[in-house]
Amino acid sequence: MRDAHNATAPNAVSSPTGVPAATVRTRVTVPLRFGDGYAVTADLATFHSLTDGQEHVAAILGEPAPGQPPLVRLHSECLTGDVFGSARCDCGPQLREAVERIAERGGVLLYLRQEGRGIGLYNKLDAYALQDQGLDTYDANAALGLPEDARDYTAAAQMLTALNICELDLLSNNPDKAEQLRTLGLTVTRHVPTGVFSTAHNVRYLRTKAVRTHHTLPLTELTVG
Known part of the structure; x- marks a missing residue:
């Protein structure tokens, strides 16, 4: 990853299949x-x-041991969770955990500007209002005429390739992230789950992700400690 340390004259890189170089x-x-x-x-x-x-x-956090792929997290921006500490999601604790785990192992955290699974901050808060009326996180998006998950990880593949990363261990509970990266030409050698950060305010949200989009969140652990 140190090959990309030139801050003023970025070098050209090859891209994954079908993905423009960054x-x-x-x-x-x-x-x-x-x-x-x-x-x-x-x-x-x-x-x-x-x-x-x-x-x-x-965020490049150390170097992996020789022969070991870097640990990588694709973290979607969440103003409410990352900055304000909202308990309605698990984004803030996941970000904090990811930075420490990646720093210990060596790797990269991609901070992606994909608020609200890609629908934007205002739409996310509109969806919260619908969730307060009983809809789950995916049905609320649908009621607004929006996709369940609008995120595309092409830019993430570009960023990793620009950092000379083509093989990685992925820190995530979301199987779609690994699937998209593989489709974009990267090698995901291992899917590493994050911790479970449940609260009284987000446990329904976490259970919905586990059931409807097959996030690797053990349902037995989705209780408030």
Whole structure:
């Protein structure tokens, strides 16, 4: 991954099958600190030529051991969970966990600007209002005329390839992420589940993801501790 450290003159890279090439635009070292006091230093990378035109960022957290693929998480932006600590989802705790696990192992966290599974912040809050009326997270999207999950991971494949990552272990409970990356030409050697972060406010949401979209969340653990 250190091959992509040139911050001012990004090098051309080959792309996965059918995916346009992207290049690293800037790579800068940033010390990170979380609300619980955990701190780590990451290299944050930005990119040229991402197909969706969004300002996605890669947090590069150490180097994997020789012969071991990097641990990678595709984390979709969640203002309510990541920034405000909302208990209606598990995004904030997943982000915190992912940064530490990736730093210990060596790998990359892609912070993807895909608020609300790709429907945007305002639509996500509209969907929350419908959930308060009894709809689940997917039915609420459908009631708004929106897809259950609008996320496309082509830009994520571009970012990984620009960082010279073509083989990886994926930190995720969502089987669609691995399936899309494989379709885009990357090798996902192992699917590594995240922890289970259930609260009284999100347990129904987590159970819905496990049942309807086959997230690898053990239903027996989806209780409030």
